[in-house]
Amino acid sequence: MREKEAETNKDIKAKLSPKKFVKNPIKGTKYTIMVSSAKGGVGKSTFAINIAFALQNLGCKVGFLDADIHGPSLPKLIAINEKPKTEDGKFLIPIEKYGAQFISMGFLIDEVTPMIWRGPMVISAIKTLTQRVMWKDLDFIVVDMPPGTGDAQLTFAQEVKVDGSIIISTPQDLALMDVKRGVQMFDKTKVKIIGLVDNMSFFKGDDGKNYNIFGEGGVEKTAKEFNKRFLGKIPINIELREASDLGLPLVYKKPDHEVSKVFLNIASKIREDFP
Numbered sequence: 001m002r003e004k005e006a007e008t009n010k011d012i013k014a015k016l017s018p019k020k021f022v023k024n025p026i027k028g029t030k031y032t033i034m035v036s037s038a039k040g041g042v043g044k045s046t047f048a049i050n051i052a053f054a055l056q057n058l059g060c061k062v063g064f065l066d067a068d069i070h071g072p073s074l075p076k077l078i079a080i081n082e083k084p085k086t087e088d089g090k091f092l093i094p095i096e097k098y099g100a101q102f103i104s105m106g107f108l109i110d111e112v113t114p115m116i117w118r119g120p121m122v123i124s125a126i127k128t129l130t131q132r133v134m135w136k137d138l139d140f141i142v143v144d145m146p147p148g149t150g151d152a153q154l155t156f157a158q159e160v161k162v163d164g165s166i167i168i169s170t171p172q173d174l175a176l177m178d179v180k181r182g183v184q185m186f187d188k189t190k191v192k193i194i195g196l197v198d199n200m201s202f203f204k205g206d207d208g209k210n211y212n213i214f215g216e217g218g219v220e221k222t223a224k225e226f227n228k229r230f231l232g233k234i235p236i237n238i239e240l241r242e243a244s245d246l247g248l249p250l251v252y253k254k255p256d257h258e259v260s261k262v263f264l265n266i267a268s269k270i271r272e273d274f275p
Contacts, residue, residue, distance in 0.1 A: 028135030038182030054267035072106030079247020157189035195229035
């Protein structure tokens with residue numbers, strides 16, 4: 001039994017080892033940043049689209065790759081319902097809007113069509129999105145990752161030159177259990193963690209008080225536990241939600257909004273890591 005367990009652990013370590021793989025940069029981009037959570041329902045996609053426009057606000061040329069194959073949300077977040085064109089039937093041309101470039105499997109399928117795909121098909125889709133898209137002179141490409149630590153994450157970690165990852169979580173213990181797994185996965189696969197973000201950190205009531213609906217301080221504590229940078233807290237805000245539903249990200253729509261300023265502050269910290 002122990003021998004079998006040792007062989008299983010050896011197989012897992014072999015899969016996680018970055019030494020066997022050649023990591024290729026995404027063509028047409030300088031830096032690739034993954035936005036991950038390892039946990040669903042923590043506002044990762046809303047964060048990702050707004051941090052992309054925060055980087056744009058700082059003067060960067062940005063692209064956005066929606067890598068959530070089973071649950072693509074980019075078409076809604078950016079209000080795009082057209083299909084991307086192709087170059088010679090081999091390469092996808094990203095759709096441009098608000099001065100940025102976008103690609104998602106959600107552009108290629110009907111909004112309500114479920115993606116009932118097994119792992120190999122997901123990996124194939126990820127390779128298409130990272131190897132067969134004609135990005136144009138981007139400073140940053142922000143990758144919205146699916147939740148979990150599965151095939152999509154391993155494909156990126158092993159085959160794509162990722163320059164850094166940002167981990168998003170709410171402060172509650174249930175979410176942080178998965179976040180800790182995600183931190184260890186990135187450490188094992190040698191993907192740099194830029195920092196952790198406390199999302200839906202609190203709700204500011206009409207009385208001016210902050211209400212910690214999902215708890216308090218959990219993300220910052222986790223960052224310290226794993227010796228990672230804590231990037232900041234993003235509150236629950238109705239205008240942030242409404243802007244996402246309208247397909248007009250808050251940072252782009254209202255860069256002077258108090259929540260937009262939080263995103264811009266985090267983007268400035270991210271920008272410091274890249275020449």
